[in-house]
Amino acid sequence: MIVSGKILVAQSGGPTAVINQTLAGIVLEARRFTQITKVYGALRGVEGIVNEDFLDLTQETSHNLEQVALTPSSALLSSRVKPDSKYCHEIFKVLKAHDIRYFFYIGGNDSADTARIVNEEAKAAKYNLRVIHVPKTIDNDLMLNDHTPGYGSAARFVTQAFMGVNLDVRALPGVYIGVVMGRHAGFLTASSAIARKYDEDGPHLIYLPERVFNLDQFLQDVKEVYDRYGFCIIAVSEGIADASGRPIVTSITREVERDAHGNVSLSGNCALGELLTDQIKEKLNIPRVRSDTFGYLQRSFFNCVSDIDQHEAREVGERAVQMAMWNDLDGSVTIKRTGNYSVDYVLEDFKDIAAQTRYMPDEFINEAGNNVTDAFKLYVRPLLGSGLQQPSWLRAPRVPKLIKNN
Amino acid sequence: MIVSGKILVAQSGGPTAVINQTLAGIVLEARRFTQITKVYGALRGVEGIVNEDFLDLTQETSHNLEQVALTPSSALLSSRVKPDSKYCHEIFKVLKAHDIRYFFYIGGNDSADTARIVNEEAKAAKYNLRVIHVPKTIDNDLMLNDHTPGYGSAARFVTQAFMGVNLDVRALPGVYIGVVMGRHAGFLTASSAIARKYDEDGPHLIYLPERVFNLDQFLQDVKEVYDRYGFCIIAVSEGIADASGRPIVTSITREVERDAHGNVSLSGNCALGELLTDQIKEKLNIPRVRSDTFGYLQRSFFNCVSDIDQHEAREVGERAVQMAMWNDLDGSVTIKRTGNYSVDYVLEDFKDIAAQTRYMPDEFINEAGNNVTDAFKLYVRPLLGSGLQQPSWLRAPRVPKLIKNN
Numbered sequence: 111m112i113v114s115g116k117i118l119v120a121q122s123g124g125p126t127a128v129i130n131q132t133l134a135g136i137v138l139e140a141r142r143f144t145q146i147t148k149v150y151g152a153l154r155g156v157e158g159i160v161n162e163d164f165l166d167l168t169q170e171t172s173h174n175l176e177q178v179a180l181t182p183s184s185a186l187l188s189s190r191v192k193p194d195s196k197y198c199h200e201i202f203k204v205l206k207a208h209d210i211r212y213f214f215y216i217g218g219n220d221s222a223d224t225a226r227i228v229n230e231e232a233k234a235a236k237y238n239l240r241v242i243h244v245p246k247t248i249d250n251d252l253m254l255n256d257h258t259p260g261y262g263s264a265a266r267f268v269t270q271a272f273m274g275v276n277l278d279v280r281a282l283p284g285v286y287i288g289v290v291m292g293r294h295a296g297f298l299t300a301s302s303a304i305a306r307k308y309d310e311d312g313p314h315l316i317y318l319p320e321r322v323f324n325l326d327q328f329l330q331d332v333k334e335v336y337d338r339y340g341f342c343i344i345a346v347s348e349g350i351a352d353a354s355g356r357p358i359v360t361s362i363t364r365e366v367e368r369d370a371h372g373n374v375s376l377s378g379n380c381a382l383g384e385l386l387t388d389q390i391k392e393k394l395n396i397p398r399v400r401s402d403t404f405g406y407l408q409r410s411f412f413n414c415v416s417d418i419d420q421h422e423a424r425e426v427g428e429r430a431v432q433m434a435m436w437n438d439l440d441g442s443v444t445i446k447r448t449g450n451y452s453v454d455y456v457l458e459d460f461k462d463i464a465a466q467t468r469y470m471p472d473e474f475i476n477e478a479g480n481n482v483t484d485a486f487k488l489y490v491r492p493l494l495g496s497g498l499q500q501p502s503w504l505r506a507p508r509v510p511k512l513i514k515n516n
Numbered sequence: 517m518i519v520s521g522k523i524l525v526a527q528s529g530g531p532t533a534v535i536n537q538t539l540a541g542i543v544l545e546a547r548r549f550t551q552i553t554k555v556y557g558a559l560r561g562v563e564g565i566v567n568e569d570f571l572d573l574t575q576e577t578s579h580n581l582e583q584v585a586l587t588p589s590s591a592l593l594s595s596r597v598k599p600d601s602k603y604c605h606e607i608f609k610v611l612k613a614h615d616i617r618y619f620f621y622i623g624g625n626d627s628a629d630t631a632r633i634v635n636e637e638a639k640a641a642k643y644n645l646r647v648i649h650v651p652k653t654i655d656n657d658l659m660l661n662d663h664t665p666g667y668g669s670a671a672r673f674v675t676q677a678f679m680g681v682n683l684d685v686r687a688l689p690g691v692y693i694g695v696v697m698g699r700h701a702g703f704l705t706a707s708s709a710i711a712r713k714y715d716e717d718g719p720h721l722i723y724l725p726e727r728v729f730n731l732d733q734f735l736q737d738v739k740e741v742y743d744r745y746g747f748c749i750i751a752v753s754e755g756i757a758d759a760s761g762r763p764i765v766t767s768i769t770r771e772v773e774r775d776a777h778g779n780v781s782l783s784g785n786c787a788l789g790e791l792l793t794d795q796i797k798e799k800l801n802i803p804r805v806r807s808d809t810f811g812y813l814q815r816s817f818f819n820c821v822s823d824i825d826q827h828e829a830r831e832v833g834e835r836a837v838q839m840a841m842w843n844d845l846d847g848s849v850t851i852k853r854t855g856n857y858s859v860d861y862v863l864e865d866f867k868d869i870a871a872q873t874r875y876m877p878d879e880f881i882n883e884a885g886n887n888v889t890d891a892f893k894l895y896v897r898p899l900l901g902s903g904l905q906q907p908s909w910l911r912a913p914r915v916p917k918l919i920k921n922n
Contacts (some may be wrong), residue, residue: 125687150915165913177908183683185910190688207918274816277589281531282596286812313744379806380786400785405808410680412905413820499818502583504591509556511569512613 114145115211120152122217125183126260128423134179135427155189160200175254182410198227198375218247226460240434250297251468256447262419262493266303272305284398289383292347300482302345312343319349320470321479417494429455451492520551522619528623531589532666534829540585541833553785561595588816604633613892624653632866646840649848655687656703659872662853668825668899671707678711690804695789698753703724708751718749725755727885824903857898
């Protein structure tokens with residue numbers, strides 16, 4: 111028997127291009143059940159819950175929900191608060207006061223832990239509450255998921271960015287470093303490999319947090335590529351670290367901060383790119399070197415979305431509601447790959463997802479640790495969706511020279 | 517009577533998303549004339565001409581030319597060489613040796629000067645050569661043009677970027693600075709204004725090279741916006757300068773470079789954003805501040821193109837050929853606005869375009885010098901093309917609080 115009551119949905123952490131598909135999936139599916147008396151959305155994640163900042167989404171139109179679904183970034187806004195047990199207790203008090211019987215929390219691995227604690231609070235209080243954690247992250251680092259909603263679209267952005275960079279650098283050659291989001295897991299940076307169409311195309315080198323970064327080896331790699339092609343394109347995760355696990359950006363800037371003028375901070379998000387640029391210029395004597403740090407654009411850029419990602423983000427929302435209501439279950443919705451290419455959704459235990467990070471498996475990274483394997487490319491390609499435009503080069507024959515000898 | 521002979525086309529300077537539309541326009545139109553014996557494309561602009569690195573584009577398929585037309589960045593590669601008279605003389609020698617009778621040079625204001633000199637060389641040598649300069653630049657800074665091919669698509673990128681940033685910052689509030697290309701002219705940075713849909717939307721402040729940048733005023737502006745909304749989004753041209761015309765990034769870094777460790781260079785392309793970020797953090801005591809420098813992505817990002825821009829880039833190429841061949845004229849093709857929204861193409865004198873920069877007119881910039889006017893928004897909107905997606909916010913009513921008093 112389906113329990114009557116209200117639904118509460120909230121979004122957590124960094125935004126993605128498809129997080130509102132999940133919101134729409136939850137709300138539209140929930141509104142089909144007569145047992146659901148209201149569907150509330152909390153503004154600003156857990157902060158909104160403890161403050162009772164709720165929108166009554168039962169009074170939102172389907173049309174606008176569909177428009178919101180197509181809008182990137184968290185429509186319910188977000189929060190970076192990581193609730194401890196005390197905070198979760200406050201959350202539970204509010205849920206109870208409002209007769210919330212179903213709590214859907216869209217977020218990454220931290221939010222899975224919040225969901226777990228709130229679920230335990232309810233059990234301890236003998237309060238009938240279904241809690242479902244719904245996956246979301248551009249980093250693709252949730253355990254037990256083949257991939258996560260938000261990753262495919264961000265990967266599409268990175269791929270399109272490097273496709274354009276390939277052409278730009280080919281037109282005016284030099285060395286280019288693109289710094290991509292990814293503190294612990296390199297999935298997003300790795301997706302840049304799909305940008306390669308022609309033999310000369312980059313990124314020629316890909317550096318991920320899963321491998322120890324060695325500056326001397328890096329410079330050697332760059333020199334080898336540059337000597338062969340006359341240019342070199344590199345994709346680097348922002349989280350690359352040395353053998354002791356210390357992020358490269360801090361290990362190189364340490365000296366500088368001591369010497370520099372008191373007011374100067376080199377902890378800006380561009381620091382890694384700038385540092386690698388300087389190293390290449392000085393140690394390899396290459397004049398044209400530049401870096402771009404992709405920043406916020408990777409996760410909210412308009413009109414850059416994978417249709418596969420959109421559909422799956424919608425589906426995890428719908429399945430979350432169906433699992434909670436038809437099956438009376440708690441847990442974390444996960445995506446499993448069932449074919450090439452198809453998926454299904456399975457509910458897993460909170461504790462197997464919460465506060466853990468999934469890393470790039472060894473079979474996705476080459477032996478030298480500076481590129482990805484074909485296995486990875488086959489893994490990631492479907493996630494980028496359809497209609498991915500590729501570049502075309504001219505193919506016309508050369509004209510014989512008349513003045514200069516060949 | 518149409519002179520028989522060969523055509524040579526070359527591309528110059530920074531790439532755009534539609535520069536190959538112009539190439540395709542020239543080649544496909546030219547191939548319709550029986551008087552044209554060959555259509556050559558020079559690889560790497562003027563460097564390719566003096567080296568006779570030519571592709572025979574008469575042997576390129578129409579299908580591939582159309583695919584190349586959809587590909588951003590210079591298909592004929594590019595060069596940043598600025599030819600002096602001696603260099604232009606070498607160029608002319610090659611054109612003469614190959615019986616080139618029509619030279620189409622796609623580029624910005626520098627290339628208009630090169631076209632002018634080559635044209636004069638030919639006249640002095642009594643060699644029948646039509647030279648047409650064909651406009652291209654994302655900066656929109658060519659004189660006598662209402663706007664230039666490449667600008668609309670880059671402006672669309674900037675607009676979409678700030679639309680996403682608006683949502684991202686609204687979800688997790690703070691101060692955000694987007695540094696946009698634009699050394700001398702602020703047209704591209706100004707286009708970010710189209711990102712505003714809702715009252716709270718940014719960019720709230722827009723700083724262009726056409727106005728003196730005052731750091732104290734800047735901080736005051738930011739504080740005012742931040743106090744009102746709890747967040748602030750700023751668009752800044754990379755070329756903003758102080759009252760003496762010195763770029764801000766050098767006037768603030770001067771001290772630092774003297775003190776810092778010998779190896780450190782703060783001349784990376786992120787320096788301006790990082791410096792403004794530091795100033796806001798220290799002087800306004802705002803903790804969440806970040807900047808992104810959009811870099812190369814603005815001009816070659818795949819799948820971000822204005823259809824209006826595509827069509828006009830194609831048309832300036834076709835008209836260039838038609839003007840040269842049917843009318844036996846030399847000059848620079850310019851775009852004039854004839855209605856809202858329509859354009860026509862007029863051939864102007866090289867010397868009126870060459871080596872000059874068009875700036876944002878006063879009526880496009882507000883009095884305080886930190887925003888743009890409605891006149892500008894009406895000017896730029898058609899150039900961004902159709903199908904520009906906008907964000908949608910939720911509109912559901914608030915739920916009354918039960919525990920906390922309002």
